[in-house]
Amino acid sequence: MSGGRRVKVTSPQTRIALARRSRGVRGSLPLPGPADPQRAARVFREQRRAALRTVALLGLVLFGTSGLLAAAPAPADLTVSGLPLSWLVLMSATYPVLLVIAALHVRTAERIDARVPDPPAGERG
Numbered sequence: 001m002s003g004g005r006r007v008k009v010t011s012p013q014t015r016i017a018l019a020r021r022s023r024g025v026r027g028s029l030p031l032p033g034p035a036d037p038q039r040a041a042r043v044f045r046e047q048r049r050a051a052l053r054t055v056a057l058l059g060l061v062l063f064g065t066s067g068l069l070a071a072a073p074a075p076a077d078l079t080v081s082g083l084p085l086s087w088l089v090l091m092s093a094t095y096p097v098l099l100v101i102a103a104l105h106v107r108t109a110e111r112i113d114a115r116v117p118d119p120p121a122g123e124r125g
Contacts, residue, residue, distance in 0.1 A: 039116055046112045054105040061097055065090060 010018075034040035069086045078085040 043113055043116050046116070047109050050105065050108045050112060054101060054108075057101055058098065061094060061101065065094055 069089065080088055
């Protein structure tokens with residue numbers, strides 16, 4: 001090794017954190033609020049309603065499939081490749097349905113966000 005001078009390498013975030021500590025700033029800095037609090041509240045309410053509908057639908061699919069299989073004992077006696085048919089239904093039928101429900105939920109949330117208009121550029125905080 002050469003006898004050169006050692007250099008301390010830090011990321012910009014580390015430098016900022018160290019600078020704050022040396023200035024004596026205590027606690028975290030406040031996060032900026034939304035540009036339009038009324039719009040943010042409307043979007044939040046509508047997306048919360050959509051989320052509750054999605055959770056109800058997920059519960060219906062998961063508990064409904066299990067309940068149907070428990071109510072109809074005939075599939076429990078059938079086997080395919082050594083596995084009970086009820087297991088195969090739960091493994092192969094419910095996951096694609098859950099994926100579709102998730103994709104529809106994301107699409108709904110994006111539509112809600114796009115439907116509620118942004119404030120004009122001059123009125124932003």
